Amino acid sequence: xxxxxxxxxxxxxxxxxxxxxxxxxxxDTEYPVIDTSFAGAFPVQCSTVKxxxxxxxxxxLRDNLRLGSLSVDIHHNFDHHTHSTEVTECAMEPVKxxxxxxxxxxxxxxxxxxxxYEGNYQIQIPADVDPGDYHFLIRxxxxxxxxxxxxxxxxxx
Amino acid sequence: MKLTLFLLLFSFAMNALGQNVSLSGKITDERNNPxxxxxxxxxxxxxATQSDASGYFTFPHVPAGHYSxxxxxxxxxxxxxxxxxxxxxxxxxxNLYPAPQExxxxxxxxxxxxxxxxxxxxxxEVVNEVYIRRNLGGSLMKSxxxxxxxxxxxxxxxxxxxxxxxxGFNRVVVVENGxxxxxxxxxxxxxxxxxxFAASQVELIKGAASFVYGSDAIAGAIDIKPHPVPPKHTLxxxxxxxxxxxxxxxxxxxxxxxxxxxxxFDSRVTRLDYADYRVPTSRVYVYDYAVDxxxxxxxxxxxHETNLHLSTGVVEExxxxxxxxxxxxxxxxxxxxxxxxxxxxxxxxxxxxxHRDILMPYQKVNHFKLINRSSFSLPxxxxxxxxxxxxxxxxxxxxxxxxxxxxxxxxTRMRTPQTLEREFEKQVYSLNIKDNMAWGRHxxxxxxxxxxxxxxxxxxxxxxxxxxxxxxxxxxxDKFTLNEHWLLHGALRYDYGKIKITKYTDWFxxxxxxxxxxxxxxxxxxxxxxxQFQSFIWSAGFNYNREKLQLKANLGKSFRMPIAKELxxxxxxxxxxxYEKGDPGLSPEQSYQLDVSVTWTQPKWSVQLSSFYNxxxxxxxxxxxxxxxxxxxxxxxxxxxxxxxxxxxxxxFEAKYRFLKHWSTEFLAExxxxxxxxxxxxxxxxxxxxxxxxxxxxxxxxxxxxxxxxTYFSLDYRLTGSQYRIVPPEKKxxxxxxxxxxxxxxxxxxxxxxxxSVQAQxxxxxxxxxxTSFYRLIELPEAGRNIILSLKVPFTLLRHD
Numbered sequence: 001x002x003x004x005x006x007x008x009x010x011x012x013x014x015x016x017x018x019x020x021x022x023x024x025x026x027x028d029t030e031y032p033v034i035d036t037s038f039a040g041a042f043p044v045q046c047s048t049v050k051x052x053x054x055x056x057x058x059x060x061l062r063d064n065l066r067l068g069s070l071s072v073d074i075h076h077n078f079d080h081h082t083h084s085t086e087v088t089e090c091a092m093e094p095v096k097x098x099x100x101x102x103x104x105x106x107x108x109x110x111x112x113x114x115x116x117y118e119g120n121y122q123i124q125i126p127a128d129v130d131p132g133d134y135h136f137l138i139r140x141x142x143x144x145x146x147x148x149x150x151x152x153x154x155x156x157x
Numbered sequence: 158m159k160l161t162l163f164l165l166l167f168s169f170a171m172n173a174l175g176q177n178v179s180l181s182g183k184i185t186d187e188r189n190n191p192x193x194x195x196x197x198x199x200x201x202x203x204x205a206t207q208s209d210a211s212g213y214f215t216f217p218h219v220p221a222g223h224y225s226x227x228x229x230x231x232x233x234x235x236x237x238x239x240x241x242x243x244x245x246x247x248x249x250x251x252n253l254y255p256a257p258q259e260x261x262x263x264x265x266x267x268x269x270x271x272x273x274x275x276x277x278x279x280x281x282e283v284v285n286e287v288y289i290r291r292n293l294g295g296s297l298m299k300s301x302x303x304x305x306x307x308x309x310x311x312x313x314x315x316x317x318x319x320x321x322x323x324x325g326f327n328r329v330v331v332v333e334n335g336x337x338x339x340x341x342x343x344x345x346x347x348x349x350x351x352x353x354f355a356a357s358q359v360e361l362i363k364g365a366a367s368f369v370y371g372s373d374a375i376a377g378a379i380d381i382k383p384h385p386v387p388p389k390h391t392l393x394x395x396x397x398x399x400x401x402x403x404x405x406x407x408x409x410x411x412x413x414x415x416x417x418x419x420x421x422f423d424s425r426v427t428r429l430d431y432a433d434y435r436v437p438t439s440r441v442y443v444y445d446y447a448v449d450x451x452x453x454x455x456x457x458x459x460x461h462e463t464n465l466h467l468s469t470g471v472v473e474e475x476x477x478x479x480x481x482x483x484x485x486x487x488x489x490x491x492x493x494x495x496x497x498x499x500x501x502x503x504x505x506x507x508x509x510x511x512h513r514d515i516l517m518p519y520q521k522v523n524h525f526k527l528i529n530r531s532s533f534s535l536p537x538x539x540x541x542x543x544x545x546x547x548x549x550x551x552x553x554x555x556x557x558x559x560x561x562x563x564x565x566x567x568x569t570r571m572r573t574p575q576t577l578e579r580e581f582e583k584q585v586y587s588l589n590i591k592d593n594m595a596w597g598r599h600x601x602x603x604x605x606x607x608x609x610x611x612x613x614x615x616x617x618x619x620x621x622x623x624x625x626x627x628x629x630x631x632x633x634x635d636k637f638t639l640n641e642h643w644l645l646h647g648a649l650r651y652d653y654g655k656i657k658i659t660k661y662t663d664w665f666x667x668x669x670x671x672x673x674x675x676x677x678x679x680x681x682x683x684x685x686x687x688x689q690f691q692s693f694i695w696s697a698g699f700n701y702n703r704e705k706l707q708l709k710a711n712l713g714k715s716f717r718m719p720i721a722k723e724l725x726x727x728x729x730x731x732x733x734x735x736y737e738k739g740d741p742g743l744s745p746e747q748s749y750q751l752d753v754s755v756t757w758t759q760p761k762w763s764v765q766l767s768s769f770y771n772x773x774x775x776x777x778x779x780x781x782x783x784x785x786x787x788x789x790x791x792x793x794x795x796x797x798x799x800x801x802x803x804x805x806x807x808x809x810f811e812a813k814y815r816f817l818k819h820w821s822t823e824f825l826a827e828x829x830x831x832x833x834x835x836x837x838x839x840x841x842x843x844x845x846x847x848x849x850x851x852x853x854x855x856x857x858x859x860x861x862x863x864x865x866x867x868t869y870f871s872l873d874y875r876l877t878g879s880q881y882r883i884v885p886p887e888k889k890x891x892x893x894x895x896x897x898x899x900x901x902x903x904x905x906x907x908x909x910x911x912x913x914s915v916q917a918q919x920x921x922x923x924x925x926x927x928x929t930s931f932y933r934l935i936e937l938p939e940a941g942r943n944i945i946l947s948l949k950v951p952f953t954l955l956r957h958d
Binding site: 027029068069070071072073075076079080081082083084085086087097098101103105106107139141142143144145146147149150151 | 562
């Protein structure tokens with residue numbers, strides 16, 4: 001009987017230890033980085049963009065291995081419903097009802113297999129949209145599916 | 158092939174007939190009056206009977222061998238008598254003596270636990286209401302979390318769902334009064350609609366339990382047993398009062414029960430009311446957005462809960478039929494500065510006006526349940542049937558926000574209220590029939606489980622479509638008593654399931670890029686879909702019991718039918734910035750698990766090691782991809798349901814040592830490892846993998862010849878390891894150490910008994926993160942110091958001697 005117990009315990013210990021050794025392959029557990037802190041980055045927190053004009057969205061994207069995809073969502077924040085992800089607060093206009101708010105949901109291509117990429121993308125704002133407080137939400141993934149968000153408060157004038 | 162297996166099992170059963178003897182006796186009380194209705198259990202074997210009106214009991218055909226007889230009766234001290242059956246008839250006469258506890262305070266779980274553990278090849282732990290009161294947390298699952306291998310996924314202070322060895326959601330079955338509890342198990346922010354004051358005994362089954370509990374019991378089951386039937390000619394009850402300092406909870410639970418000869422009733426009303434809970438920090442960060450907390454309180458995490466229960470029925474010697482009626486209702490707020498992962502701007506003046514009010518976002522959950530449970534005994538058979546109806550109704554309220562392509566202003570034509578973001582209604586009809594048969598040295602159980610679900614949805618956001626679902630399963634289980642030391646187990650089960658998903662179309666138009674350019678159209682989120690599933694599973698195991706040694710092993714296959722969300726999800730969860738995409742082609746998830754458990758018990762110490770190895774060839778996993786979707790996903794990250802093979806193993810260890818008469822120490826530890834062996838996340842773990850934990854306990858239980866009873870002082874030092882093995886979108890969680898203290902006693906004031914228990918959870922007000930908390934992703938720390946005071950006053954209005 002004792003042999004049975006000992007073998008059981010040994011099996012258990014073996015099971016517990018067996019997969020530990022070869023398990024040290026490095027898995028990516030790092031989120032990609034959206035950098036809007038360099039000189040020339042645009043927009044940044046509290047930036048202003050003008051209706052009827054085109055501005056250049058300049059951002060630096062980094063990942064420890066491979067970048068995935070970049071998505072931008074510009075939506076109104078006239079009701080102050082959401083908050084940016086940033087430290088700084090921006091002066092907000094009074095709450096108002098949207099009439100024809102600007103909405104942009106768009107992907108911005110990143111060349112495949114990059115670790116670092118500086119994006120320069122043209123974004124046009126129609127002349128007839130509501131001015132006011134907007135959110136500029138940047139979503140960046142890497143190949144492994146880690147996603148970083150950056151929600152900036154901007155103004156459309 | 159399947160038929161052959163069944164036939165084999167049956168013929169095995171038939172062959173074992175023979176060499177049977179009869180065992181009978183008479184049970185009397187301390188004054189030699191016959192005691193009817195005493196439960197007599199013969200072990201090893203699953204045989205049980207009750208003494209008749211004259212106190213007699215009989216087991217007509219028992220194979221010769223060594224056994225022990227257990228006599229239990231409410232209000233009386235339990236007795237265990239060893240018997241050796243050789244030939245002819247054996248008679249055992251016994252006197253039972255009243256238990257020192259008063260009515261309403263009857264606890265026989267200790268011995269039942271022992272019995273269950275010795276006779277069950279799966280890993281099973283039994284906890285009773287005393288344990289729950291000593292470890293009372295914000296919900297039943299939180300109260301059970303001290304058990305190795307049990308964790309919770311929690312949100313706020315009142316909602317949590319079970320994780321057994323790292324698996325949760327639809328991979329754990331919760332059973333209440335014999336019927337599977339069906340809520341919104343799939344959702345992250347849904348709790349479990351169970352009143353912990355109404356739980357008398359909870360069985361925790363860790364392992365491949367599908368053969369008993371059907372689909373979903375892949376990780377195990379939590380089986381909540383009703384309170385025992387009160388003794389004859391009594392009328393009594395208990396008042397529970399509870400208070401907590403952290404979230405200023407106050408609550409009460411009133412119980413009233415009574416029984417004449419055959420009829421009894423047991424009723425309960427529970428009410429809990431709590432404020433926003435406090436964390437050991439005055440500022441939290443949602444991303445880089447600093448949120449200042451007033452008085453360290455997490456804004457809008459207050460809530461309240463009202464639960465009603467009534468059970469009534471007839472109990473006779475060979476027949477019992479009981480109705481269980483219950484309704485649990487709760488309303489609770491979500492942290493206001495973040496909805497899911499989305500930072501929210503709040504009106505702090507309005508939010509901080511009161512820490513007891515519940516503003517948006519909040520949820521309301523109502524769960525109604527009506528169950529009839531009946532059983533009757535025939536010679537050699539014990540037939541049980543459960544018939545149940547449940548209605549789960551959950552609503553989530555949040556101000557309308559036009560995410561994605563939703564119109565900027567909420568249209569006036571909409572019938573859905575502007576604040577109703579989500580609504581789920583589930584109606585469930587269940588029928589279970591089971592026959593326990595004693596057949597020589599075999600104890601056979603055969604049965605069927607059927608369930609029909611009707612699910613509808615509401616609200617202006619979309620996550621899962623409406624669906625209807627039918628499932629039925631038939632099983633055969635055999636426990637064979639080889640001799641006094643060996644028990645063998647074998648089980649087979651066949652299941653059939655059918656799911657019918659209802660088409661859902663958006664109520665608003667989205668901009669869609671087609672070959673003709675950008676088109677504005679209402680998207681079909683879910684197409685109507687019908688799928689059928691079949692599954693054949695098995696389980697085999699043994700128990701080897703010696704006086705000091707218990708050894709058990711079980712190997713089993715379990716399964717789970719894909720749920721509606723996994724098959725047909727096609728919506729954006731804006732609060733998580735995820736577009737979840739189902740796969741209509743998913744196959745039923747299968748799991749193979751080996752469990753081995755060894756226990757060694759000495760008078761002063763005991764150790765137990767339970768280990769398991771688990772393999773899934775096709776685990777259903779929600780995979781966060783690198784893509785964003787612009788058709789259905791409104792620019793959000795695609796989370797795609799996929800199947801991959803998964804390996805998991807782990808162990809729980811428990812050691813107890815009574816080093817002095819009144820002093821004891823305990824060490825509890827658990828370890829878990831999971832790895833995806835294929836698919837896009839090959840090499841990664843599974844989400845919500847609990848880190849290794851250990852609890853070092855020291856307890857002092859003084860005994861006084863007069864005065865207080867059941868006195869205890871207990872200190873838990875909980876060490877939680879770091880969890881660096883993560884998978885998107887998780888975050889690494891550092892290690893933490895927390896101290897919990899508890900103490901309690903039972904006093905007698907004049908003739909009135911009174912139980913008091915005190916707990917200090919997170920005694921040192923340590924700031925730490927819990928890897929399996931829903932709020933982990935936005936870095937919210939766990940609750941700070943919480944002193945819990947609970948009082949129980951049992952009373953007897955009438956007692957017939």
